[in-house]
Amino acid sequence: MKRIRGSRFLIKALVILLIASITFPGAVYSLESAKLIEDGQHIGPGTYYRNMNYITPNGNFMVNMIESKFDDKYISVEVADSGSSLTNKPVSYQASLKNDEKKRVIGAVNGDFFDMTTIKGLTYGTSIIEGEIKTAVKTSTILGVTDKGDCFIDTLNMEGAAAYKYIQYPVDSVNRLRWADQTVIYTPFFGKTTVNTVAGTDIIVRGVELPLKAGKRYTGKIEKIIPDSKITEIPSDGVVISMPVKAFRQLAGVPSGAEMSFYVDFDKKNLDFAVSGAPRLLEGGQISA
Numbered sequence: 375m376k377r378i379r380g381s382r383f384l385i386k387a388l389v390i391l392l393i394a395s396i397t398f399p400g401a402v403y404s405l406e407s408a409k410l411i412e413d414g415q416h417i418g419p420g421t422y423y424r425n426m427n428y429i430t431p432n433g434n435f436m437v438n439m440i441e442s443k444f445d446d447k448y449i450s451v452e453v454a455d456s457g458s459s460l461t462n463k464p465v466s467y468q469a470s471l472k473n474d475e476k477k478r479v480i481g482a483v484n485g486d487f488f489d490m491t492t493i494k495g496l497t498y499g500t501s502i503i504e505g506e507i508k509t510a511v512k513t514s515t516i517l518g519v520t521d522k523g524d525c526f527i528d529t530l531n532m533e534g535a536a537a538y539k540y541i542q543y544p545v546d547s548v549n550r551l552r553w554a555d556q557t558v559i560y561t562p563f564f565g566k567t568t569v570n571t572v573a574g575t576d577i578i579v580r581g582v583e584l585p586l587k588a589g590k591r592y593t594g595k596i597e598k599i600i601p602d603s604k605i606t607e608i609p610s611d612g613v614v615i616s617m618p619v620k621a622f623r624q625l626a627g628v629p630s631g632a633e634m635s636f637y638v639d640f641d642k643k644n645l646d647f648a649v650s651g652a653p654r655l656l657e658g659g660q661i662s663a
Contacts, residue, residue: 407431407629418480420446440481444525451502451519453485453647459549459564460495485517485649492551493569499650500530500640508563508587510534510548519647530648531593534559534638536577536615538596541624543617548586548638552616559636560614561586568606568614575622576603579634580612588645589639601623 381404407430414424420443438564442449454472456463469482486497502506505521509513516530534545536557546556549564554572561584579594586592594612602620608614615636617625654662 395568417641418442419448421449423481440483442481444523449518450523451525451647453519454482454503455501455503455508455647457511459497460493462495477620485652487549487571488612489510492571496549496551497650498521499652500532500648501650502588502648505587506563507548507561507588510640511550511636512546514648514650515652516650518642518645518646521644521646528642529652531641532638534636536538536617536634536636538625538628538632538634543621545638555618557618557621558616559586559614559638560608562608562610564608567608567618568604570604570616573602573604575617575625576600576606577615577634578606578609578612578616579615579636582612584611584613586613586638587638589643591635593633593635596628596630596632596634598630599628601626629636 409429410429411426412431414422414637417423417440422441422443424437424439426437426439428437444451451603452472453487454468456468457471460511465482465484469479472479486499486501488494489496490504496643497509498511500510502508502510502518510532514530514532516528518526518528518530532545534548536543536545536559545559546552549561550557550558552558552568552570552572552574554574558630560568563585578597580597582592582593582594592613597609597612599622600606602619603616606614606616613636615634656662
């Protein structure tokens with residue numbers, strides 16, 4: 375998602391620019407047995423929208439593309455969502471939430487894939503927005519944006535752990551459906567309750583200083599440990615750490631009010647935004663294996 379940043383005057387000027395944007399004259403190219411018809415518009419500082427229609431013996435193929443110069447101080451790339459872990463709002467709505475009097479979205483595209491069975495609308499991969507970990511899995515291919523505005527596409531690996539004294543469990547994901555032998559951290563972003571298809575040991579931890587960000591160790595107080603649970607209420611001031619059923623044998627005697635800590639981190643640092651996508655098509659200019 376590309377946003378225009380700047381003063382109120384600049385925004386007004388750009389609104390005029392968008393209304394009176396220059397439309398490129400249609401161009402027709404011959405590509406052996408195919409024909410390419412291309413049109414486009416100038417939609418922002420150093421930013422162009424292009425529509426390419428390929429007419430081939432096998433049918434017509436349309437490509438919509440935005441080209442932009444990332445070194446322009448008035449352009450930034452960000453990630454948006456609908457304000458919930460269940461992304462069931464159209465892209466136009468998610469983009470509109472990023473608009474204010476100082477900036478406007480001039481282009482947006484759908485990202486990641488979504489669960490359409492158990493938890494409809496839940497993203498498959500890792501998502502980071504303004505530094506907050508919205509969802510995370512062990513390995514994702516992401517479009518990442520650093521805190522300096524640098525963009526990249528690469529593999530992102532996650533690690534994490536939840537611990538009570540000497541007992542430690544590796545974290546497998548954040549705000550995702552938990553499988554039998556996994557440990558998942560659920561934040562209020564996920565919703566009011568966890569939603570799982572297999573029973574586990576759910577630990578309600580309150581007094582956590584959210585939002586959840588990479589590389590920071592969090593500590594809270596255990597309110598309750600619930601065995602054989604699939605659905606547990608997520609506190610607004612904390613998290614639910616959902617562990618395998620067998621974890622209850624180790625934690626059964628832990629008193630209410632005891633401290634529990636956890637952290638999540640990535641092998642790419644200083645990420646402000648990240649959105650996943652798969653499969654990866656190109657790597658180093660070559661078709662990805």
